[in-house]
Amino acid sequence: MSQQQNVRPDYLDVNEVYKRLAALISQPIHPVRREKMQAYLDYFETKCKRSKELNDEACQIIPGGVQHNLAFNYPFPIAVEKADGAYLWDVDGNRYIDFLQAGGPTMLGSNYAPVREKVFEMLNSCGPVTGLFNEYELKLAHLIQRFVPSVEMFRMLGSGTESVMAAIRAARTFTKKKYVIKVGGAYHGWSDQMVYGLHVPGTGRMEAKGIPRGANRTTQEFYPNSLGALKRHLILNRLRGGTAAVIVEPVGPESGTRPVPFDFNQKVRELCDEFGALLIFDEVVTGFRLGMGGAQEYFGIKPDITVFGKCIAGGYPMAGGVGGRRDVIMSFGAGIGGTGERAYVGGTLSANPLSCVAGYYALLEMERLDAPVLATKAGDRLTKGLNQMIEKLGLPFVAYNQGSIVHLETSGTMLLDFKNPIRLLRELNPRKHMMEEMGAAYMAEGVITLAGSRMYTSMADTDDVIDDALARFESVLSVCG
């Protein structure tokens, strides 16, 4: 069991957050004033010339010019040259406070030297891959088990996407049941079966271009926090092949963009038990962000299967893993010691020595230095400062956090859904564009966010870094209206 305490014994006031979000979405948008927005766009033209050149060239050979979904920034993606702690530098020499943190994995801050040195040692002795067993696979599995005791058996994979696929495969093999139920809007990677109800609840196959109908015919979504809808699916599924698993992001879809009430996961656990479905916690983001015991320690829930990603290789490549009940995870074990009924998984670079050594030392350092607690302290300070600013400026914006995951909703784009399709159609594009502009404005002020609405804090975000960031946010928010 992790020696660390939950990073946050209290929990955000979910009702209050939803009330404020409802008020935000009921109003017209408050974007950056036009003349100031033009000045921000000029920043990119004048101060990011090399990035622009590189992006123009990249667009000729790489679809869209960038390969990471989070790098699709307006007006064009910047090219990063250097990363260190709380900061990034672009190829034009501009420095930014980095609240993207690569999408979450770098809890120790970017390019953390003690882990980098261990990686160099491994590269010098073994190189990045041999295809054979390495002791660090074992060390990392033991460490994860120590932090997350529901992980009786663990299997390392190449990404969160792959690990979700594997978790579902194990659930179906073990239960011999058919359906998988997810929360509408949640992101569980881009596998065929999970590109369903993506980002916006109720959208089903809307994003499933190139995916045959059959691939997600057994995926279902329910409206965020609607336990009644989940129960209805579970009841109906009993008559048509059963529910193999319910998969949740434990803080709510899209890293808590629609946060869950504190007892939500417990109620999902109870429904799973009632209907004989397995509970999969997708801890790709929350794993080690909400504490070394993950969201399951934070909420006091024991899932059957846990999916890991991002943090388990400390920001180094090939970060994915799936762990849980021995009887379920043994579905992967072929031949010797296996169940005989093998759920097939693989991956040439899975569990390579580089990823395993990086993950092992990153997690040890995170524990030793209390990284989740420090990152949460930074998240709390940032959220408090943003809310004070929002109140002072009389804006309808909403800031809230779950530990080191900080949300700053200014346009409310992520709150649109098919419950109100007319509003969705009418408002999606303008609200989305405002969100893009906010991201650009923050960046021009020297702060990088995730899509202009989310921030991941890390251990490197000292009070000084947060206060500096707040001053930069204020420059943007004070010209919204």
Ligand SMILES: Cc1ncc(COP(=O)(O)O)c(C=O)c1O
């Ligand atoms: C909750 C969640 N699950 C799964 C994934 C997919 O992980 P990966 O990008 O490693 O495939 C992500 C990625 O952001 C995620 O946030």
